Amino acid sequence: MELSVxxxxxxxxxxxxxxxxxxxxxxxxxxxxxxxxxxxxGVGAKLVDLSAAQGExxxxxxxxxxxxxxxxxxxxxxxxxxxxxxxxxxLSWLTFEAxxxxxTMRLSVQxxxxxxxxVIPLAAVQLEGLAQRVFLGGSASFxxxxxxxxxxxxxRPRSPxxxxxxxxxxxxxxxxxxxxxxxxxxxxxxxGFSINAFVSPATKxxxxxxxxxxxxxGSLVFFLVALMVMIxxxxxxxxxxxxxxAAAAFILLWMCLDVHWARQLWLTMSSARGLYxxxxxxxxxxxxxxxxxxKLSEKVKKELENFPDTRVFIAGSNDxxxxxxxxxxxxxxxxxxxxxxxxxxxxxxSGDHVLVMNPTRHRYQDDRxxxxxxxxxxxxxxxxxxxNAALLRVQ
Amino acid sequence: MSLLSSFLILLAPxxxxxxxxxxxxxxxxxxxxxxxxxxxxxxxxxLATAILRGFGAANLALTSSAFLLAAFLLxxxxxxxxxxxxxxxxxxxxxxTSANTSLLSQSLYARFVFLxxxxxxxxxIAVPAxxxxxxxxxxWDAAMHWATKSKVWFETRSxxxxxxxxxWLLLPSDRISYTDHHANYPPTMPLLQVWVCLAxxxxxxxxxxxxxxxxxxxxxLVFYGQAVNLGVSRLCAICFTYLMVxxxxxxxxxxxxxxxxxxxxxxxxxxxxxxxxxxxxSSQGRLVxxxxxxxxxxxxxxxxxxxxxxxxxxxxxxxxQIKVATALTVAAGLLALLMxxxxxxxLVIAGHSLESLKISFNGEALAAVxxxxxxxxxxxxxxxxxLGAFILCANYVVRDKTLMAFLAALVAALILYLLLxxxxxxxxxxxxxxxxxxxxxxxxxxLMFFAMLVYQQVSDSLSKR
Numbered sequence: 001m002e003l004s005v006x007x008x009x010x011x012x013x014x015x016x017x018x019x020x021x022x023x024x025x026x027x028x029x030x031x032x033x034x035x036x037x038x039x040x041x042g043v044g045a046k047l048v049d050l051s052a053a054q055g056e057x058x059x060x061x062x063x064x065x066x067x068x069x070x071x072x073x074x075x076x077x078x079x080x081x082x083x084x085x086x087x088x089x090x091l092s093w094l095t096f097e098a099x100x101x102x103x104t105m106r107l108s109v110q111x112x113x114x115x116x117x118x119v120i121p122l123a124a125v126q127l128e129g130l131a132q133r134v135f136l137g138g139s140a141s142f143x144x145x146x147x148x149x150x151x152x153x154x155x156r157p158r159s160p161x162x163x164x165x166x167x168x169x170x171x172x173x174x175x176x177x178x179x180x181x182x183x184x185x186x187x188x189x190x191x192g193f194s195i196n197a198f199v200s201p202a203t204k205x206x207x208x209x210x211x212x213x214x215x216x217x218g219s220l221v222f223f224l225v226a227l228m229v230m231i232x233x234x235x236x237x238x239x240x241x242x243x244x245x246a247a248a249a250f251i252l253l254w255m256c257l258d259v260h261w262a263r264q265l266w267l268t269m270s271s272a273r274g275l276y277x278x279x280x281x282x283x284x285x286x287x288x289x290x291x292x293x294x295k296l297s298e299k300v301k302k303e304l305e306n307f308p309d310t311r312v313f314i315a316g317s318n319d320x321x322x323x324x325x326x327x328x329x330x331x332x333x334x335x336x337x338x339x340x341x342x343x344x345x346x347x348x349x350s351g352d353h354v355l356v357m358n359p360t361r362h363r364y365q366d367d368r369x370x371x372x373x374x375x376x377x378x379x380x381x382x383x384x385x386x387x388n389a390a391l392l393r394v395q
Numbered sequence: 396m397s398l399l400s401s402f403l404i405l406l407a408p409x410x411x412x413x414x415x416x417x418x419x420x421x422x423x424x425x426x427x428x429x430x431x432x433x434x435x436x437x438x439x440x441x442l443a444t445a446i447l448r449g450f451g452a453a454n455l456a457l458t459s460s461a462f463l464l465a466a467f468l469l470x471x472x473x474x475x476x477x478x479x480x481x482x483x484x485x486x487x488x489x490x491x492t493s494a495n496t497s498l499l500s501q502s503l504y505a506r507f508v509f510l511x512x513x514x515x516x517x518x519x520i521a522v523p524a525x526x527x528x529x530x531x532x533x534x535w536d537a538a539m540h541w542a543t544k545s546k547v548w549f550e551t552r553s554x555x556x557x558x559x560x561x562x563w564l565l566l567p568s569d570r571i572s573y574t575d576h577h578a579n580y581p582p583t584m585p586l587l588q589v590w591v592c593l594a595x596x597x598x599x600x601x602x603x604x605x606x607x608x609x610x611x612x613x614x615x616l617v618f619y620g621q622a623v624n625l626g627v628s629r630l631c632a633i634c635f636t637y638l639m640v641x642x643x644x645x646x647x648x649x650x651x652x653x654x655x656x657x658x659x660x661x662x663x664x665x666x667x668x669x670x671x672x673x674x675x676x677s678s679q680g681r682l683v684x685x686x687x688x689x690x691x692x693x694x695x696x697x698x699x700x701x702x703x704x705x706x707x708x709x710x711x712x713x714x715x716q717i718k719v720a721t722a723l724t725v726a727a728g729l730l731a732l733l734m735x736x737x738x739x740x741x742l743v744i745a746g747h748s749l750e751s752l753k754i755s756f757n758g759e760a761l762a763a764v765x766x767x768x769x770x771x772x773x774x775x776x777x778x779x780x781x782l783g784a785f786i787l788c789a790n791y792v793v794r795d796k797t798l799m800a801f802l803a804a805l806v807a808a809l810i811l812y813l814l815l816x817x818x819x820x821x822x823x824x825x826x827x828x829x830x831x832x833x834x835x836x837x838x839x840x841x842l843m844f845f846a847m848l849v850y851q852q853v854s855d856s857l858s859k860r
Contacts, residue, residue: 327542
């Protein structure tokens with residue numbers, strides 16, 4: 001794939017490359033400087049309080065658009081958004097930011113029709129990353145006499161969920177274009193899912209048509225032309241030039257996608273630098289999203305200074321919290337099992353310690369650790385109790 | 396811990412690795428190129444883990460000074476071997492000079508594109524590496540079963556054993572062993588983290604990401620260098636190196652360091668490319684190094700065993716006639732299928748038994764494996780590139796032994812990959828997109844390298860018309 005074959009061709013190739021490169025530079029400039037260029041547009045500033053909505057506002061938000069909740073003992077919660085005053089068929093996008101420590105959490109949006117108790121499912125939400133954008137207009141029944149939107153949340157019992165910037169947004173074309181540009185410039189940030197796949201905010205916005213799908217179609221055309229040129233031997237004069245141009249076009253197409261990704265990388269790196277630069281190990285851990293786990297483990301380690309060889313069992317039904325505290329507790333000899341809590345009580349020895357973290361299915365009653373099935377450990381004394389955890393020593 | 400000793404702890408094994416690579420390839424220091432630097436980096440990391448394993452076997456305390464002494468002795472030993480070897484083969488390697496034209500002889504356009512790609516590669520290495528250097532250990536599995544081991548080994552200054560949860564519960568009170576979520580995972584990545592912490596002089600949850608940055612640098616060097624060694628034009632090689640390092644999955648796994656998937660992908664490519672080069676240059680040293688790297692792959696993650704096995708068809712196509720190689724590969728496939736029915740279901744191979752894999756076909760997961768490439772932005776346009784390469788290669792593989800060998804290894808590996816996510820319990824990893832994309836990272840560098848070889852062939856054949 002030699003891009004320049006002859007000096008004669010290299011002039012025109014160079015010009016075409018410069019045009020492409022110029023376009024890409026412009027895209028780069030818009031993406032990296034976009035937040036400054038478009039700062040004065042302030043789409044968010046048009047937001048109107050939903051409860052105070054009169055007439056037909058173009059953009060609306062609910063009151064208290066940022067709040068936290070915990071799922072109930074059955075692992076469910078329902079958030080009700082009253083929308084009776086709105087012309088909902090023009091407000092077919094529900095957007096919000098969601099944060100949870102429960103990777104199994106599922107959200108779905110439903111509508112309740114005025115005067116009935118019927119709740120009709122509208123859309124499921126894929127909790128990938130922070131920003132969520134749900135299109136409600138896909139259901140034929142959406143908007144007909146609707147008086148409430150429900151967000152049904154399902155997950156592990158007592159799992160926390162924080163929702164921010166809960167908004168209903170309309171679908172007119174200019175808004176869509178503005179929203180797409182916003183989604184391109186949105187910082188995705190890292191989540192627990194990031195290590196498994198990258199789903200850009202722009203892809204979430206465009207789904208089911210993704211930037212990949214658009215690029216895929218472009219590439220397919222490229223390959224069809226390339227196959228005609230190379231394999232079938234048509235257009236012999238253009239053969240070589242076509243390969244160079246096609247290769248350059250493909251790389252430019254790739255770079256267009258890469259600009260978006262590179263910007264995300266740059267933004268996350270910048271925020272990490274802002275948060276951690278110049279800090280020592282302890283300060284960094286305290287500044288991180290895992291600070292609460294680090295603090296708890298430091299407290300436990302301090303209590304166990306005189307028991308360096310003790311075994312420490314971790315009980316807790318929140319896998320993520322258990323796993324993180326487990327990591328921070330090393331080099332103590334720690335036991336933690338995913339999807340389970342404590343082993344059979346027969347495995348405890350005198351001198352073992354048990355760190356019980358909320359939420360948990362175990363209970364400390366009558367100086368013993370109780371199991372969900374009624375079994376009990378041998379007696380254990382309390383070493384310390386804090387807001388969300390207790391350290392026990394097996395007698 | 397002085398700055399000098401920190402540097403020496405890091406550089407001594409890497410220096411020894413480079414010298415060993417030079418010995419294996421019969422090259423002198425003056426002839427060091429991108430691929431040799433890349434392989435030197437990989438072999439250096441391998442040696443660092445070997446030193447630590449030696450400490451563990453001898454039950455010695457893992458101290459910075461002891462490691463420095465051992466690494467320095469190793470550097471001296473490899474230096475002596477290199478000196479001895481270069482005296483015996485004074486001008487041996489001159490015949491191996493690359494046929495590739497220098498960059499300076501290329502057009503202005505080519506030089507511009509080359510430098511642009513170089514800058515983009517540098518940015519794609521620097522930005523995630525910087526992020527990793529700031530951020531304390533972040534991803535889930537990294538804290539669940541990789542850094543757990545390194546933290547214990549570094550803090551206790553001893554390679555204390557890790558055993559399964561159930562075994563740990565039954566241990567007598569006088570035996571100190573630890574446990575975590577996957578106690579049987581290979582020790583290479585935790586050992587590399589221990590190595591970095593020995594250089595730093597303390598446990599540092601950001602510095603332990605450094606090996607991932609080294610793997611990214613090694614990947615870029617090996618990919619570009621081996622491409623040039625195998626006859627790909629410098630411009631094509633640099634373009635494909637950019638395409639590869641710009642993949643979001645690779646950037647993510649460097650920025651959020653802690654998983655073994657990306658390092659395994661680097662070592663699989665390094666072994667495969669070196670195996671091919673060894674045959675092309677009839678170099679026993681390279682062959683030995685390729686085998687060492689393949690074995691090392693098994694020590695990075697359990698799946699490495701299967702990717703190492705997939706190198707066997709590649710070796711067959713390189714060293715046998717095509718008909719013989721095809722017959723032997725088919726026979727090996729049938730034998731593997733037969734073993735599937737004959738081996739005891741509780742026999743553990745590479746961390747898994749048939750019983751634990753819970754074999755049953757899941758068509759939905761198989762479909763999810765394919766749609767994952769279009770539903771996420773993890774690979775840019777790589778699926779298109781690979782699809783095109785696999786279609787176009789049909790025209791060239793029969794005539795080109797290198798392509799055929801690469802194809803044999805990759806097809807074998809891809810079959811294993813599809814089986815993993817369609818007939819085992821890991822199918823949930825495809826359905827929930829929690830593992831199938833990550834595991835694909837094991838093969839991504841090798842697949843991209845193969846695509847590059849195919850497109851170079853297309854270009855060559857067109858220029859001959």
